[in-house]
Amino acid sequence: MSRQQAIVVGGGVHGASVFYHLLSLGLERVLLVERKSLACAATGRSTGIIRHHYSHEVTVRVARYSSRVFSRFPETMGRDIGYVNNGLVFLATREEEGALRRCVEQQRRLGVDASLVDPAGLKTLHPDLVADDVSLASFERDAGYADPYSVTVGYAKAGEALGGKILLNAAVQDIRRKGDGFLVATASGEHEADAVVLAAGAWARTLGARMGVDIPVTSLRLSNAVLELPGGYARTTPTVLDLPNHLYFRPEGGHILVGDGEGLGDADPE
Ligand SMILES: Cc1cc2nc3c(=O)[nH]c(=O)nc-3n(C[C@H](O)[C@H](O)[C@H](O)COP(=O)(O)OP(=O)(O)OC[C@H]3O[C@@H](n4cnc5c(N)ncnc54)[C@H](O)[C@@H]3O)c2cc1C
Known part of the structure; x- marks a missing residue:
């Protein structure tokens, strides 16, 4: 294979996105290398929630940009990604009210359609929610x-x-330096490239260390489960982030997809 302009390591959502965007920016020889199959790691297990409720301004800006990309994916990329605009409620206890207000103020300043909701408003948005301990x-x-x-x-x-x-x-x-580029050794052969993009998720630290680069990534083990409700669960029911109880849930094909919002730190990516 001829020398690549770029090799992207990792076929999760970040690697695949970088692969496409480098080519759409005009690069002609780009190789994506994945150790198993596309989306086989964190991406394939993700709950896929698209939200803007973040405390850092940069993250809100990135989320806003991404949100528009996802909502227009069928028109721009020609593929249905099952995008549903169901809205999201974020629950806070009394101690967290200040942080919630600041987060909403920041979102609104950055153009996100976000608002504060009192317990009565919450009942209107999600009538089945039992949230007696939620003040805001x-x-x-x-x-x-x-x-x-x-x-x-x-x-x-x-x-x-x-x-x-x-x-x-x-x-x-x-991954080694070779001349003014890199030599990437895989299980099925060696490839040369002008540049390498490491998009190996939880494995990035190990691969980076082999190149003498310290990438401070730590792994967190998260779990989720799909629960069946006898009466079903409408696909447009708002997602609920109940972080005081370390839980979040959203509709999934008529059922509820429940995620663990805390996770276990220092997990082995395998
Ligand atoms: C349970 C769960 C729920 C989540 N929910 C959400 C959510 O609701 N919303 C949200 O925005 N995010 C969510 N996330 C986070 C989101 O899934 C990740 O941020 C995202 O998928 C990371 O993508 P990535 O491409 O960086 O990593 P990954 O998807 O982990 O991809 C890395 C890839 O690199 C490959 N790789 C590793 N080593 C090598 C090697 N030596 N050679 C070649 N390839 C290699 C791996 O096989 C893997 O395919 C969730 C994550 C989990 C686990």
Whole structure:
């Protein structure tokens, strides 16, 4: 294979997005290398919630940009990603009211359609919610959810259509400097490139260390489960972030997808 302009390591949503965007910016020889299959790690297990409730301004700006990308994905990328604009409520206890108010103020300043909601308003938004201990909540009209696997495959296929190549089942074993570029050794052969993009998620630290680069990524183990309700659960019911109880949930195909909002630190990515 001829020398690549860029090799992207990791076929999760970030790697696939970088792969596509480098090609759409005009690069002609880009190779995506994935040790197993596309979206096989965090991406394939993600709850896919798209929200803007973050405390850092930069994250809110990035989320706002991404939210528009996801809502227009079928028109711009030609693929249905199961995007649903269901809105999101964020529950706070009395001690967290100040932080919630600041977060909503920041979102509004940055153009997000977010507002504070009292317990009566919460009942209107989500009649089934038992939230007696909640004194204040917020509602984000622009929040939604989508299927992370479809987003990843959408970017990967669009990148291939622009001439990019994808190598699956090819774990990168080593990345070394060679001349003014890099030599990337995989289980199925070696490849040269002008630049390497490391998008290996929880494995980035190990791979970075082999290149002499310290990437301060730590892993967190998160769990989720799909629960069936006898009466079903409408797909447009707002997502609920109940962080005081370390829980969040959203509709999933007529059922409820419940996630653990806390996780276990220092987990082994395997
Ligand atoms: C349970 C859960 C729920 C989540 N919910 C949400 C949510 O609701 N909203 C949200 O925005 N985010 C959510 N996230 C976070 C989100 O999933 C991640 O931020 C995102 O998927 C990370 O994508 P990535 O491409 O960086 O990493 P990954 O998807 O982990 O991709 C990294 C890829 O690198 C590959 N790789 C590793 N080592 C090598 C190697 N040596 N050679 C080649 N390839 C290699 C791996 O196989 C993997 O495919 C959730 C995550 C989890 C686990």
